[in-house]
Amino acid sequence: MNTVLVTGGTTRLGLGIAARLREEGWLVLTSSHRADAGADIVADLSEPMGAAKLYAAACARLGNNPPDALVNNAALFTGDEHALETVNLVAPQKLTTLMACRETGMGSVVNIIDCRVLGDAMPNEGAYARTKRRLLDYTRTSAAMFCETLRVNAVAPGPVMPPVGVHEMAGSTPLGRPTSEDVAEAVAFLLRAKRTSGCVIPVDGGQSL
Secondary structure, rough: OOEEEOOOOOOHHHHHHHHHHHHHEEEEEEEEOOOOOOOOOOOOOOOOOHHHHHOOOOOOOOOOOOOOOOOOOOOOOOOHHHHHHHHHHHHHHHHHHHHOOOOOOOOOEEEEEEEEHHHHOOOOOOHHHHHHHHHHHHHHHHHOOOOOOOEEEEEEEEOOOOOOOOOOOOOOOOOOOOHHHHHHHHHHHHHHHHOOOEEEEOOOOOOOO
């Protein structure tokens, strides 16, 4: 059975992604920074060693074997800029690097970014968008860097599930407003696509057009 670690896999998009992958036969491990969230592993990715501790715990849960796949979904939307960078960018980078060190077959990573970073940067772009834009760049860089051991792709959701307290202009979605199921389907596809790496799939109802 294929194994996958989904960070932030107990709420919002992560919950839907984890559920879809279980339906497809994956053994799914979820993580959360909250002890009461029902995650398989509790890990605070805002801590300097948070990503390394999470990866070690996942391997331990899998009989000292690395997961076959990783979905970097956990994210902060507001708050301290350093914390946003650590959770949204540095932790996915560290986890991806650890996945690239695997010695058992080709691994797969899917980064959850944001359709807003597919275009040019805006002058007033906030910390959240900046970290997601850099994660987009890292997706392509790491796909080339780790091509012998790892496939690295990304999904860019549109206005699917705005977090509580965050309000933004949704913009036009000519194909209809996307759902969490649409995002989960794109993630599942990329994990199955054995000859695909460095790819970014917008799931935004055509908004980025």
